[in-house]
Amino acid sequence: MKALLLVLLVTLPTTVDAAERLIAVGGAVTEIVHALGRGDRLVAVDSTSRYPPAVAALPDVGYMRRLSAEPILALHPDLVLAIEHSGPPATLDQLRIAGVRVEVIADVPTVAGIGDKVRTIGRLLDAAPEAEVLAARIEGELAAVTAATAAMTDRPRVLFLIAAGKGAPMAAGVETAADAMIRLAGGANALSGFTGYKPLSPEAAMAARPDVLLAMAQTVEAMGGRAAVLGLPGIAETPAGRGGRLVAMDGMLLLGFGPRTPEAVRELARQLHPASAREG
Numbered sequence: 001m002k003a004l005l006l007v008l009l010v011t012l013p014t015t016v017d018a019a020e021r022l023i024a025v026g027g028a029v030t031e032i033v034h035a036l037g038r039g040d041r042l043v044a045v046d047s048t049s050r051y052p053p054a055v056a057a058l059p060d061v062g063y064m065r066r067l068s069a070e071p072i073l074a075l076h077p078d079l080v081l082a083i084e085h086s087g088p089p090a091t092l093d094q095l096r097i098a099g100v101r102v103e104v105i106a107d108v109p110t111v112a113g114i115g116d117k118v119r120t121i122g123r124l125l126d127a128a129p130e131a132e133v134l135a136a137r138i139e140g141e142l143a144a145v146t147a148a149t150a151a152m153t154d155r156p157r158v159l160f161l162i163a164a165g166k167g168a169p170m171a172a173g174v175e176t177a178a179d180a181m182i183r184l185a186g187g188a189n190a191l192s193g194f195t196g197y198k199p200l201s202p203e204a205a206m207a208a209r210p211d212v213l214l215a216m217a218q219t220v221e222a223m224g225g226r227a228a229v230l231g232l233p234g235i236a237e238t239p240a241g242r243g244g245r246l247v248a249m250d251g252m253l254l255l256g257f258g259p260r261t262p263e264a265v266r267e268l269a270r271q272l273h274p275a276s277a278r279e280g
Helices: 002-011 027-035 053-057 069-073 089-097 111-124 128-150 177-184 202-208 217-222 226-230 239-243 251-255 261-272 274-279
Strands: 022-025 042-045 079-083 101-105 157-162 170-172 197-199 212-216 246-249
Touching: 022 027, 027 042, 027 053, 027 079, 027 111, 027 251, 069 089, 079 089, 079 111, 089 101, 101 111, 111 128, 128 177, 128 261, 157 177, 157 202, 170 202, 177 251, 177 261, 212 217, 212 226, 212 239, 212 251, 212 261, 217 226, 217 246, 217 251, 226 246, 246 251, 246 261, 251 261, 261 274
Parallel strands: 022 042, 022 079, 079 101, 157 212, 212 246
Antiparallel strands: 157 170, 170 197
């Protein structure tokens, strides 16, 4: 009987709270791990993980959508926490076949989605009480800022742009993180006739009539700076182009939907509603 019990104990799967070597894939996942007080367990992160600054000292396993199994396995992780759409799927399968536990974290760009993300990671890291406190704080802060933006009667038309190599920039339609952020901050997406991201023609840019351009700071840099973005064909002729209204924010802060999202919504709302910000 003792021998059988010993065999059962040895062959049981590793429990979640035994995972001491973590790899986080996705900037929001990394931020949540740190916010839950489990940052000391991280042995690597992906290239989208740039906050908090301490993660810069960790090995980088590459871009979340183009992961390779070999560099991850070389770090001997117990658990890989990967944001939804990480991959490719074949890499995640290789990790699982090699015995690494891989947990994919749902990434829904809503207030409720942030809470779910925090609570899921908390459960996986044996930090459920801390996760509940963190999720409640984020939800409370977001409720306060969105109550203020909901009361604003002005809804500037906002066009979100992202670089797409040397071709035309891509613009955000509905059901995107950018669309969700624009609405939370009290703006209106200038392009609501399609879902996801599509190349933006000069004609479509002019027809959208944006009051404000919104982009990640990384996009503005990649496209040659503020003047280059504001001078794009079609963009230059819009109210945003003529008025020089371009808001550039850190990409993960703006679109990560993690612990810093209340901060991001407040900052974007301030940029979209400068008169209200001065009055406040």
